[in-house]
Amino acid sequence: MASDRKRALLEAADWYTRIIEGDDPDLDGRFHDWLDADPLHAESWRDILRTGRSLARLEPTTSAQWVQGRAAPAGEARAAPPPRRRAGRRFSLSPSRLPFNGKRLLAGAAAACAVFAFAPDAIIWWQADQTSRAGEVRALALADGTKVDLGPASAIAIDYEGGRRNVRLLAGQAWFEVAHDPARPFRVESDNARVTVLGTGFDVRMTGGATDVSVAHGRVRLESLPDTKQTRELTAGEWASIAPDVRERHGAASVPLLGLWRRGELVARGETLGNVIEQIRPWYRGRILVLDSSLAAVPVTGIFKASDPLRAICNLVEPHGGRVATVTPWLIVVTKG
Structure with missing residues (x-):
């Protein structure tokens, strides 16, 4: 335990x-x-x-824990x-x-x-109804038949009282396949966004203060919170991101590539190296430090095996002259070579 x-x-x-x-x-x-x-x-x-x-x-x-150009094997x-x-x-x-x-x-x-490595934020985990450990993806079934894949180091609170179907994403990422019920809209809230659906498959992720939503099929309405000043409807193959004090971003997504994280894989398409490492963090039971800002700003494209975080980071940074060192079982340090 x-x-x-x-x-x-x-x-x-x-x-x-x-x-x-x-x-x-x-x-x-x-x-x-x-x-x-x-x-x-x-x-x-x-x-x-x-x-x-x-x-x-x-x-x-x-x-042996310091290896030129790559991390020591686990x-x-x-x-x-x-x-x-x-x-x-x-x-x-x-x-x-x-x-x-x-x-x-x-x-x-x-x-x-x-x-x-073993003590997640106590307040979040106290509020949660369902949680996952670092590196774990959990498959859940809600009372109405809605299916949830809970990403690593993630937490949700569930409110089905009084005919409601509300889920609050407290940390991390989750994929929802929502059971159709026109009389009871399904809502997912994060710190700064609300997603309302009738029946669809979509992904919600919290990272770096932003809430990212991608839709595989169906239709959702995305609203900023608490003021709902930013509102957008998304259909299959679309994504949007809402962050505090930042204009909402949106674009097209490749549906077959959505939700690959459920198999332990991350897809990067022109994202910064630092942002991809942020997405790898929940898969690692410890800290990852990137000590070179210019390396973190490099744009990268590819598919990385997040379920093997050390290998993923090595594959991510080595082509750009980065070095990886494991200092303790709970600390990975990335530097410029």
């Missing part, structure tokens, strides 16, 4: 902090009792230890095994030159990096 994983990571981070800071003579025994109590504890300890070491050195734990870097019982052995996890405040910062940073 994700909650058990998060709990184990938080406990491991707490042990990491105590070991760095403390001189408790009983710490060794109590730590190993905790470590042996659950296999998840050992796994979480390895994650915290690996992250802490990477942060302390400000470089990868092994040189699973290539090995974490150090958890420490085992040895009489009289003391821990040596923290850099001896770090001051006390620096040790606390290192421990806190290690905890934050590790927990980041």
Whole structure:
């Protein structure tokens, strides 16, 4: 369970902090009792230890994690095994030159990096009726027969009370195949847009403050929120994007290419490299940093396997002189070569 994983990571981070800071003579025994109590504890300890070491050195734990022109293959870097019982052995996890405040910062940073991958925004996930994990696509069936494919790292709230058919996209992306019911219009809302349909197949995505809508078949009405000043009807093969303080954009789309993300693929047609990476982010359980603005602005075209985010990023940036490095299991850094 994700909650058990998060709990184990938080406990491991707490042990990491105590070991760095403390001189408790009983710490060794109590730590190993905790470590042996659950296999998840050992796994979480390895994650915290690996992250802490990477942060302390400000470089990868092994040189194999930096590869010229491409990322190291997944699973290539090995974490150090958890420490085992040895009489009289003391821990040596923290850099001896770090001051006390620096040790606390290192421990806190290690905890934050590790927990980041397993702790989505609490407020959004508390509001949601259905959610998905990073890299996961979920197929859902609503009470009226409407089918929903929920994209990775996404969340929706469902309101079918009093004859309504309202869905709120709280995060990420979703594809809807709407059951026809003229008496009950189907509506999807995001932070800044509303889509109203009677029966259709369409895609709604929230990214970078914008709401993008693409229609595969049928017809929808797209309205800006909260003022509804921007309104547009879309039919099959059309798309539109609404963003705060930006004029609505729209255009034609190739219907066969719509919704390929449901198979883990992303289609880019003259989009900036940075925007495509934004679309890859939900497939990766961690952070992706692009450190060169000129590289991020390069226009790209192609189909990329988002379900394998590391490979997708390599294929995306290498033709344009980019380099990819995995610093921890939760951090990919993209630079200009």
